[in-house]
Each structure stands twice: as C-alpha cells, then as structure tokens.
Amino acid sequence: MRVIASFYLIYIVCLICRSLFVRRRLAAPLDSLRATHLHFVPIGIAVGIVLTLDHDLAAVAVDIQRDLLGVILVWLGIDTGLRFDFRRLGRRASRHHALEGLQVAGTAALIFFLALLWRPVLRYQMGIAVEPALVALLLGVLATTLRMPDRVFYVRSELETPDVDNSPAGPFITNAAGMTLLTVLYPYCAGVTVVELGPFTLVNTSSYWALYACAGILLGLLLTFVFSTFQEDALCAIVATGIVGTFGGLCTGKAIPGIVVGFVAGVWFINTTTRRRDALEILEKTTGILQPVFFLVIGGLLATQNLTVLRLTAFAFLFLVARSLARGISLTVAARVTRCHLSLAEIIGSALRPLGTLSVALAAQLLLLDSGPNLYALIAAILVAAAIGQVSPLPKPRDVSA
Numbered sequence: 001m002r003v004i005a006s007f008y009l010i011y012i013v014c015l016i017c018r019s020l021f022v023r024r025r026l027a028a029p030l031d032s033l034r035a036t037h038l039h040f041v042p043i044g045i046a047v048g049i050v051l052t053l054d055h056d057l058a059a060v061a062v063d064i065q066r067d068l069l070g071v072i073l074v075w076l077g078i079d080t081g082l083r084f085d086f087r088r089l090g091r092r093a094s095r096h097h098a099l100e101g102l103q104v105a106g107t108a109a110l111i112f113f114l115a116l117l118w119r120p121v122l123r124y125q126m127g128i129a130v131e132p133a134l135v136a137l138l139l140g141v142l143a144t145t146l147r148m149p150d151r152v153f154y155v156r157s158e159l160e161t162p163d164v165d166n167s168p169a170g171p172f173i174t175n176a177a178g179m180t181l182l183t184v185l186y187p188y189c190a191g192v193t194v195v196e197l198g199p200f201t202l203v204n205t206s207s208y209w210a211l212y213a214c215a216g217i218l219l220g221l222l223l224t225f226v227f228s229t230f231q232e233d234a235l236c237a238i239v240a241t242g243i244v245g246t247f248g249g250l251c252t253g254k255a256i257p258g259i260v261v262g263f264v265a266g267v268w269f270i271n272t273t274t275r276r277r278d279a280l281e282i283l284e285k286t287t288g289i290l291q292p293v294f295f296l297v298i299g300g301l302l303a304t305q306n307l308t309v310l311r312l313t314a315f316a317f318l319f320l321v322a323r324s325l326a327r328g329i330s331l332t333v334a335a336r337v338t339r340c341h342l343s344l345a346e347i348i349g350s351a352l353r354p355l356g357t358l359s360v361a362l363a364a365q366l367l368l369l370d371s372g373p374n375l376y377a378l379i380a381a382i383l384v385a386a387a388i389g390q391v392s393p394l395p396k397p398r399d400v401s402a
Helices: 002-021 028-035 040-051 055-082 086-090 094-117 119-125 132-144 174-190 205-229 233-253 258-272 276-302 309-338 344-351 357-368 376-391
Strands: 195-197 200-202
Touching: 028 376, 040 055, 040 276, 055 174, 055 205, 055 233, 055 258, 055 276, 055 357, 094 119, 094 132, 094 174, 094 309, 119 132, 119 309, 132 174, 132 309, 132 357, 132 376, 174 205, 174 258, 174 357, 205 233, 205 258, 205 276, 233 258, 233 276, 258 276, 258 357, 276 357, 276 376, 309 344, 309 376, 357 376
Parallel strands: none
Antiparallel strands: 195 200
C-alpha cells in the first residue's frame, strides 16, 4: 500500500512541477535539459533534505524509494527492450550493425582499462570503495549508452529529434549491447559466487543468465496476455503496471537486476504482440510518467548522502572527455574495418551524443544489489555528466533537414 500511495503522491508533485516548467519557452540548451527530466533531480534532493530532518520518517522514506526504484527499473528495462524490434533492425544494413557493435566493444574496452587507472581517484577522492573491476565495468558500459531517440539540439538550430533510422551509427545496438555486457560480466567483476533464491542455490554464471532470461520471458508472456485479452487502453495500462510492480518487488527482494529482466521482457513483447501500435502508445505514456518519478527518487536518495559537488563535477568532465575520445576513436576504427564512410560531423556527433535515462538507471541498479552502498557518488557524477552532455550542442549532419 505504501508503494501505491507513494506513486500517487509523487505523481501529484510531478504534475505541479511540470506545470511550472512548461509555461515558458526556454532557450535551446535549457529546453534540451528539460526534455531529459533531469530538472526533477534537484526537486527530489530538496524533498529528501526535508524528509531527513526526521530520522524515523527518513528511514521509512528510504525504504519506499528503494521499492519504487526497483519497480521503475523494471519498467525502464521494458522501455529499452521495446526499441529492439527485429523487423526494424532488419531494415538496416548489416554493416551498420557491425559498425555499432565494434564501436560499443572498443568504447567499453578503452574506458574499462582507463577506469582501472583511475582507481586511486575513485577510492580516495570520491570514496567509492567497491571492487575496482566492477566500477571499471560500470563506467565502460555507461560510456556506450546513449540517449535515444529523445531530442537534442544542434549548433545554430532549435531542438530536434535525430534521424536514427538513416544514421550509420544509430543507437539501436548500443544500449542493448551495453546492458548485455553488464549482465554477462557482472558476476565475474563483482565476485558473486552464490545466490540464494528460495530453496534454490545458484552457483555458476550460466544459472544467473538462465534466471534472468526465464524471468524476463515470463514477464513478456504476461504482458502479451494482458494486451491480447483486454481491449481498453486504461485497463491494459493498469494491469500491466501491477504486473511490473510485482516483478519489481521480487527483483528487489532477491537482488536480481530488474532492468535486465525488463529488457528481456520488452524484447519478447515487442516481437510477439499483435497490438504493436496500441501497446507502444500505452507503454510510452506510462514511461513518460515514470521517468520524472525516477529522477525524483534518485534525487531523494542522493539527499541522504554527503557528497562534494566540486569533486563530482571534476570527475564528470573527466569521464565525458574520456568517453568522447573513446567513442570517436572506436567509431573511426570501426568505419575503416566495415568500410563505412562517415563525415567528421557524424563522428563528432556520435562521440558527443549525451547520456540518457538508461545510463543513470544502470548505475542505480547496483544500489539494489550487494555492491550498492558505495556508488552514490558515482551516480551523482553520472547525473552531472548527463546534464553537461545534454546542454552541449552537436554538429549538425548534412542529411538532417533544418
């Protein structure tokens, strides 16, 4: 009941804040930042600071926020999986998929080894006393993720939506490949050896992968059943939200990465449902509500931590520079290997493409796992990096109309 009541309360706060931010036409950088819902983070921090004045209330609020976070992460995973439509991918050239795959692999590898060299900075300056390989893996995966397909703004132009269908380095493979890397390599880098799941004991990585796949397919089957049984849009949205909430609670309680389960469910659902257009409209409307709630929850959790803004900003700039260089170098090498001709504007635009909600969600997912408590500083730095990247203009490709 407290999770449901929290949804209603936070939804009211989102409506109030949304009405305050949409009344005026802002400049392109600020309008781009507003499109990401990142302005809800300081609102969540302000609410969290008020709640921390009462220790008992703060403890209850943290539990509620963690429960909400588990549900929202499953839904964000579904939203990412919905974009992985096999029929849509089949319309693009195979060399473009190879180009994206090589860029993901090269970027993740470069940032992974660079992050291992940053170990003293992460441990002693930011206080992240987590397994170095896990932090390096997380940074490598975050460097590959992109904001898709939300609007960005180009130099000397208004806010626009990139044409990802015609772009050789479009973000269809990148986010999915990043999530797959984190799922496959997490047990190795985090040192996870045994997972207790009720009466069952999982002792090897293949068991983890089977668990994620089975849970995701089961959730996808339930969503397919809902949309094939009920015809009313509102009823489908309510029942689907309840099912996602149930899986979110299970994933949070059993330390299962819910965002991965949601991604598998989204891929299964979008490639098997017969109500594709209706389902996408209903789920996208719900995602539009949950994204501000997600950033409110993240802000509330960050309010309980004593973080240094200067160190976070410095590390965010360092990460953005390293990410841009790694993405640019990887894309240039991949273009040579696949014999794809890319202009300088396309390479720079791909290198500077901002981080998205998925980037923050992947880092927040580790908060609900065993290695979470020391990652608040890293999540805050990723939020700063996402904001900086979103207000930075991209060079406009030649094939994008003004």
